[in-house]
Amino acid sequence: MTSEIGFLDAVWPAPENIIAGTTLKMSGYSQGTYSAFNLGDHVGDNIDHVKNNRRLLCEVLNLPSEPCWLNQKHSAKVITEPTNDVNLFADASITRSAKKICVVLTADCLPVLITTKSGDTISAIHAGWRGLAAGIIENTINAMQSDPNELLVWLGPAISQRAFEVGDDVRNIFLKLNDNNKFFFKANDSNRWQADLYGLAKLKLSDLGIRAIFGGNECTYSDTKRLYSYRRDNKCGRMASIIYIQK
Numbered sequence: 001m002t003s004e005i006g007f008l009d010a011v012w013p014a015p016e017n018i019i020a021g022t023t024l025k026m027s028g029y030s031q032g033t034y035s036a037f038n039l040g041d042h043v044g045d046n047i048d049h050v051k052n053n054r055r056l057l058c059e060v061l062n063l064p065s066e067p068c069w070l071n072q073k074h075s076a077k078v079i080t081e082p083t084n085d086v087n088l089f090a091d092a093s094i095t096r097s098a099k100k101i102c103v104v105l106t107a108d109c110l111p112v113l114i115t116t117k118s119g120d121t122i123s124a125i126h127a128g129w130r131g132l133a134a135g136i137i138e139n140t141i142n143a144m145q146s147d148p149n150e151l152l153v154w155l156g157p158a159i160s161q162r163a164f165e166v167g168d169d170v171r172n173i174f175l176k177l178n179d180n181n182k183f184f185f186k187a188n189d190s191n192r193w194q195a196d197l198y199g200l201a202k203l204k205l206s207d208l209g210i211r212a213i214f215g216g217n218e219c220t221y222s223d224t225k226r227l228y229s230y231r232r233d234n235k236c237g238r239m240a241s242i243i244y245i246q247k
Helices: 047-060 129-134 136-144 168-177 179-184 197-207
Strands: 007-009 018-023 078-080 092-095 101-106 110-116 122-127 151-155 185-187 193-195 213-215 239-245
Touching: 018 110, 078 136, 092 101, 092 136, 101 110, 110 136, 110 197, 110 239, 122 129, 122 136, 122 239, 129 136, 129 168, 129 197, 136 197, 151 197, 168 179, 168 193, 179 185, 179 197, 197 213
Parallel strands: 078 092, 101 122, 151 213
Antiparallel strands: 007 018, 018 239, 092 122, 101 239, 110 122, 110 151, 185 193
16 A cells, blocks of 8 residues: 555455455654654554544545544454544444444454455454454454455455464363364463464354454464464554555
8 A cells, every 4th residue: 555654455356335444553753662663552652642543544545534433352343333522331243334444453453354245344353362262253243234254355465373372271262162173272382272263263254254364374463563462462552453445
């Protein structure tokens, strides 16, 4: 899209009127551990830097409106037709309105962007392991009220299985949900597990009847130049994954 800020375009066969992708961290106003294009206003960064980054996002990408920022809580709550209300607590949003921007913030959790093949309904999901276990994907798909065969999904940058170590507690939660989730936990030398967020999400989407799934090949933890990673850096910024109907 532009060289003035880093932006990873979603690579999927979406209609031409759908704009989607994830911001990268290289250029912006934030400094230190938040350098440089932090868009999260809840991570301890200078709030003026965050505001300037959000302004830059709108200006450089020529966005048609201010993104509908969510207060994310690793929940399964979905909001349809979000607004710019600062008290909007949810981890996914859906819209059928042109020029309304759905957005989620991540720094290891999985951003899931969805559109209908006709480009008339879209959603953005913040799917960390807690949200996945709680049902954020299922709730969003159900709320979209679309034929699963008409949905396209793009999985944005998230922590890879190689970098995502969890304990028995997390694995057991997923095994209770679906025995097939066992295929997405690999034992390591520390008697713990390497969890595959992408795999867990793909299984959920597949079980919901969705076959057109794209992306899922980035790793926030290993890409130190372009992507924030909470597990790698602890104190860090957040990328924004956005999607909107252009017209």
